[in-house]
Amino acid sequence: MDALKPQRNEPARMERLAKLPVFWGLEGKRVVLAGGSDGAAWKAELLLACGAELHVYCEESELSESSAALIAKSPMLTWHDRSWDADIFKGAELALADCETDAEAERFYHAARAAGVPVNIIDKPEFCQFQFGSIVNRSPVVVSISTDGAAPILAQAIRRRIETLLPLSLKDWGALAQVIRERVNLRLVPGSARRSFWEKFVDRAFTERLDDGSEERLLTDIGTQASREGSSAGLVTLVGAGPGDAELLTLKAVRALQAADVILFDDLVSVEVLELARREAKRMLVGKRGGRESCRQEDINDMMIRLAKAGKRVVRLKSGDPMIFGRAGEEIAALEAENIPVEIVPGITAASAMASRLGVSLTHRDHAQSVRFVTGHSRQGKLPENIDWQSLSIPSVTTVFYMGGRTAANIQSSLLAHGMSASTPVVVMISVSRTNEQRWCGSLAQLAAAVERLGVNEPVLIGVGDAFRSASVAFSGTGKEEGAVMFAQKAG
Template identity: 35%
Template sequence: MHSLPIFLSLNQREALIVGGGEAATQKLRLLKRTGARITVIAKNPSAEIEAAAVTDEILLLRRAFRLDDIRNQAVIFAATGDEAEDAEISRRAQDVGVPVNIVDGPDLSSFLMPAIVDRDPVLVAIGTGGAAPILARRLREQFERLLPARLGLLARFLDKWKHPIRGRVSDPATRRRVMEQLSDGPIADLLLAGDDTAADAAAAHLLAEGAVERGSVALVGAGPGDPELLTLKALRALSDADVVFYDELVAPAILDRIRRDAERVPVGKRRAQHSVPQAEIAERLIAAARAGKRVVRLKGGDPFIFGRGGEEVQAVRAAGIALTIVPGISAALGCAASAEIPLTHRDHASALVLATGHGQDGTPFSNAGVPAPGHKTIAIYMGLAQAPRLTDALIAAGHATDTPVALIENGTRPDQKITTGRLADLPRLALHHTAGPTLLIVGETVRLSRYWGETDAPAETPSALAAE
């Protein structure tokens, strides 16, 4: 490590920017957030610098740099665009011990600016010693996605409570456990979710009772299979979990995102083959949470779309356990996007119907409630094994035998498989799909897919898909 990362307090201290172009303007935007008293020296300042001078946010000097400008400065940024002038400013500043940064001049700088993730008062600084600024920016983008937007509020929350805790809890180890529970657990989850009042009430209750570990359950949608389609909130839940109960249909690449030392409990389900009964799953979730663990119930797709998420929510609520629900990208949305099938279209479908090929407890498909034909798209979950009965039921309900259909197996994953054809041929097309979960899509929008007419298309997952 050739540089020492430090955080320099500039509040109400003098800071100098020499230059008036875009680079100097960027430094101004950064310095304005520090509370520094800013002076800008520029003969031709940008409009933004001019505006800051008009509102007295900065002192603007429309002239060339002078040696005595260095006096009393806590830090100097130079971005004149003139290499010789920048070098002179650097030499003069370093002669008198003033930290100086020359934009795009690491060899002339006494300090380098990192890429910054700002969750004030939480700051993350990323540097590469000037070797690869573009890599530092890329890492910053990843941290921006991963760190909660309200992380700074959590830091202020902890600061507010540390003094009451210190006054109430004398034992340092116990005090540390209390602070850990406030910073990384259900109370922090409440604050990050925007429920400040509930977080304060929970903190007060915790302080009154002492450092009693309290568990929670997060019902998390894993999406259709591509790990890049996990939401940020889902990733955070997997990173924080003490124990994860997961279904068989959750892709291995998703399981790789679970915290390494977390316990993993398979409670697999596939086409009515339940390795663990539903009631027992709920009991296990509640027992783990009552043991003080942060529990994640990980389900493929979205937990509230044919995932029995509602039943598990009812059980957890009835037990009085803290609950968080994290929606996931459903199989219908992910598979349709991966197969380039719009689920709605002004010319072809003004409605979307989500249906299941199985009834409660895996009972066979029933003709009752089969969607009638019309200006709609039908997405059918768990329907592959029922393809012949589905075909008969849809035709009996009035759907034309040449209605377009698509079967998407392992949608969004590298091994996804797509076949398309007519409704009348659905039983035959289903024979192409035996290795993984398969979604059926019925409707005219299937014709718009680039896979239309292909009976065995090994499609790659489009890299452009990303979770919002």
């Protein structure tokens, strides 16, 4: 069981933060603002939207048109026709100012600090204890984005992207959550039952239109979940982590990672993918990698069964797609034998990622009438004995060998022995979609020597067939000799 111990540096549950994101309740609280510029008016509008009792200190001659309009229409705003002084901070929750000079900003900053009031000087981060992020407003759902002042335009771009992802109806779903929260807390104790209810709530919020019957259906769900609460049965979800690039993860996979109590992950799962998991989830490396010490499959099966019977929501996180050379069949059979529910979340398999990175269609109708995925690594650590080499030796069959690094020489000799031309296009990709990705394009005659030069310490994928001819032509167009190694960094 020593193989179950962490064997590599794990990502921290919380990486370093430039600033602590805090959502501050201001309903009915006194907030002071010095200045009457357009920038001050925008901050005033934001504070009023939070229910603050806002006091603005500014001489009339310095009021902008937008500030004057806001004063005229806002009953929660009190305007003081004078400059600020040290007395304004008494009883204030926050203090803000728009100061033209650094000297004035420094005076206001120190006066607020002396009064024990958190302070923000607009557009002068060196005089700010807190900062405002770029906001996506679906209140009570509020998203705030900060770049710590380094790139405000980037924060705005992120906000625009999030705006497109969050439906406007999320505001109503958030309000409904506030209405039913007390009933949920009374009926469901903290733990898996309560979390399961809210996960279903979230799925509905993103997929259903809120109507008159929504609240009644949710209350029915509370009762159903409460009736199951005595059961300690957990759940195992087999999740495909894809080839490594976290952006290739499916939304369903992210939701599974966010809902997990325990994550059993393979050695090939990238740190970037693990970063998307729920921070509270326990992460356990169950390394399975060709040519290295690995966990026994039986030990992994036993661990999943034990954790699920303890009521845990377990994610078995596998590189690529769990249903393609991921030994998912053995795990599903072991779990079903113990009556443990199993869910499957497919992932992007390495061959698909390879095709996209090369810009190659594996089933291009001018070159390939079929595509086959073949394991290059059997239980005995060598090529399976029952491979139909005769059918694979037809150039119009696109073949992708998984885990074929250590058997590349045998793959080459077997294909040649069964009549495949030595000039047949071949592609080798290592760590496809990752920052250390490498690729080689050449011919079948050069395959074994190329893999030997590249090395086999990282995941190796070998593509054979006429479908890869376009990749070879594109590579030869770089001016490098055929069969040279090409390194490609993942696109940002």
